[in-house]
Amino acid sequence: EVKLVESGGGLVQPGGSLRLSCATSGFTFTDYYMSWVRQPPGKALEWLGFIRNKANGYTTEYSASVKGRFTISRDNSQSILYLQMNTLRAEDSATYYCARDIGGNYAGFAYWGQGTLVTVSA
Amino acid sequence: DIQMTQSPSSLSASLGERVSLTCRASQEISGYLSWLQQKPDGTIKRLIYAASTLDSGVPKRFSGSRSGSDYSLTISSLESEDFADYYCLQYASYRTFGGGTKLEIK
Numbered sequence: 001e002v003k004l005v006e007s008g009g010g011l012v013q014p015g016g017s018l019r020l021s022c023a024t025s026g027f028t029f030t031d032y033y034m035s036w037v038r039q040p041p042g043k044a045l046e047w048l049g050f051i052r053n054k055a056n057g058y059t060t061e062y063s064a065s066v067k068g069r070f071t072i073s074r075d076n077s078q079s080i081l082y083l084q085m086n087t088l089r090a091e092d093s094a095t096y097y098c099a100r101d102i103g104g105n106y107a108g109f110a111y112w113g114q115g116t117l118v119t120v121s122a
Numbered sequence: 123d124i125q126m127t128q129s130p131s132s133l134s135a136s137l138g139e140r141v142s143l144t145c146r147a148s149q150e151i152s153g154y155l156s157w158l159q160q161k162p163d164g165t166i167k168r169l170i171y172a173a174s175t176l177d178s179g180v181p182k183r184f185s186g187s188r189s190g191s192d193y194s195l196t197i198s199s200l201e202s203e204d205f206a207d208y209y210c211l212q213y214a215s216y217r218t219f220g221g222g223t224k225l226e227i228k
Contacts, residue, residue, distance in 0.1 A: 047217040107171035115164050
C-alpha cells in the first residue's frame, strides 16, 4: 500500500525557517518524481516544485513564488522527501501536501499525503 | 509558464443532475491533464489522468474529454458524495493547477 505522511508543520515567525518531511512507503521511491503542493486556507492548490527521479538525476524545479526561498530534497535511503522553507512570510501560511509525481509509465498525483499545516505569524 | 483557467469557480446543482467543469490551457499540453477531487477534510483523490482515463475505482459517472485546448470533467448524474472541490492539473510542463470549482448542493 502506498503511503505518504507529512510532518513538521507548525507556527513560525515571519522570517523564520521550517523543514517539512514526507515519509513514504509502499513503492520504489527512487523511481518517482516527488512534488510539494500547498493550499492557503480557503484557496486553491498551488504547485511549489518537484524533485526528479533517479533516472533524471534527482534535479529540482520550483514555481516562481518560492524559487530561492524553498528547497526540495530527498533521502533515498529512507524514502523521505523534504521541503526546507526559509524567509517565511505570512502568505506562506497554508496546508502543505506532498504527492507522488510521475514515474516510468505512471502519471502522477494518484497518491497524496494528508497535509501538514504551516502558520506564519508573529 | 502554462496557465490553467478553470470554470466555473462555483456551481450549485441538484442530485441526479449532469454537470461539466472546464479547464482551458494557455499553451499546448497534449492531453497531459488530470482531474482531482478534494473533500472538506482535505483529502485529495485523482479521478482522471491523461485527460480521459478514469482511475481505478472511480465511478463511471465521471468522464474526461478534450476539445482543442479545453479539457472537461463531466459528472453524468450527481450523487451526494460528489459535492466537493475539483481541480485540474497540467503536467506537460512543470505543473499547474486550475483555480478550482466548488460544487455545492442546490
